[in-house]
Amino acid sequence: MTGGLLVSGALAALLSAGLPAHAPSSGFDDPPPDKIVIKVATVNGSGCPQGTTAVAVSEDNTAFTVTYSAYLAQAGGNSDPTAARKNCQLNLVVHVPQGFTYAIASADYRGYAALQSGASGTQRASYYFQGSSNTAAKTHPFGGPYDDNWQATDSTDWVQLVWAPCGVLRNFNINTEIRVNAGSANPDKVSFMTMDSTDGDISTVYHLAWKECPSTSA
Numbered sequence: 001m002t003g004g005l006l007v008s009g010a011l012a013a014l015l016s017a018g019l020p021a022h023a024p025s026s027g028f029d030d031p032p033p034d035k036i037v038i039k040v041a042t043v044n045g046s047g048c049p050q051g052t053t054a055v056a057v058s059e060d061n062t063a064f065t066v067t068y069s070a071y072l073a074q075a076g077g078n079s080d081p082t083a084a085r086k087n088c089q090l091n092l093v094v095h096v097p098q099g100f101t102y103a104i105a106s107a108d109y110r111g112y113a114a115l116q117s118g119a120s121g122t123q124r125a126s127y128y129f130q131g132s133s134n135t136a137a138k139t140h141p142f143g144g145p146y147d148d149n150w151q152a153t154d155s156t157d158w159v160q161l162v163w164a165p166c167g168v169l170r171n172f173n174i175n176t177e178i179r180v181n182a183g184s185a186n187p188d189k190v191s192f193m194t195m196d197s198t199d200g201d202i203s204t205v206y207h208l209a210w211k212e213c214p215s216t217s218a
Contacts, residue, residue, distance in 0.1 A: 076191050122142070124139045
């Protein structure tokens with residue numbers, strides 16, 4: 001899945017609850033008034049083969065959804081060993097108004113898991129700007145028996161946010177992964193975990209924090 005998908009203004013209102021009380025004076029409660037433009041450059045990985053991932057934008061351009069139709073990891077029974085781990089890298093080109101920078105303050109993920117007794121599953125995610133180091137990956141474990149929807153939230157304290165470089169266009173990458181371990185109690189039975197969708201709106205996924213870039217004037 002390559003360029004051509006434009007998310008115009010989809011993230012402009014994702015900062016819903018305001019910045020934390022300890023935010024520095026350079027931070028502010030509202031995102032920039034101008035439109036934010038996001039281009040989905042590439043989607044790669046065993047969990048999101050070409051043609052199985054779609055990006056949709058809400059009619060009012062205040063939310064976006066990344067939907068996966070083949071993001072499933074499984075283990076046990078006659079499962080292929082390579083099926084136990086699936087991953088996806090979402091590469092975004094984000095255009096923000098001049099003089100501002102952004103960071104990902106929080107992200108929500110959801111899916112479904114059917115784990116046998118003794119089996120386990122994990123969801124993992126990390127983020128980075130092109131040319132920068134990955135953020136520390138956040139991992140969420142799930143243990144069997146489990147047969148239900150799941151949701152995991154990653155959040156970052158203000159002082160630990162990783163900001164986009166000011167004045168330079170750098171692609172933003174989101175890496176996600178799901179793993180399943182069949183365990184030793186019921187290795188003949190299949191356990192699986194899916195990543196169904198990643199939603200972004202006023203109250204959920206990919207909340208942005210904003211601040212003004214330092215002035216370059218003399």
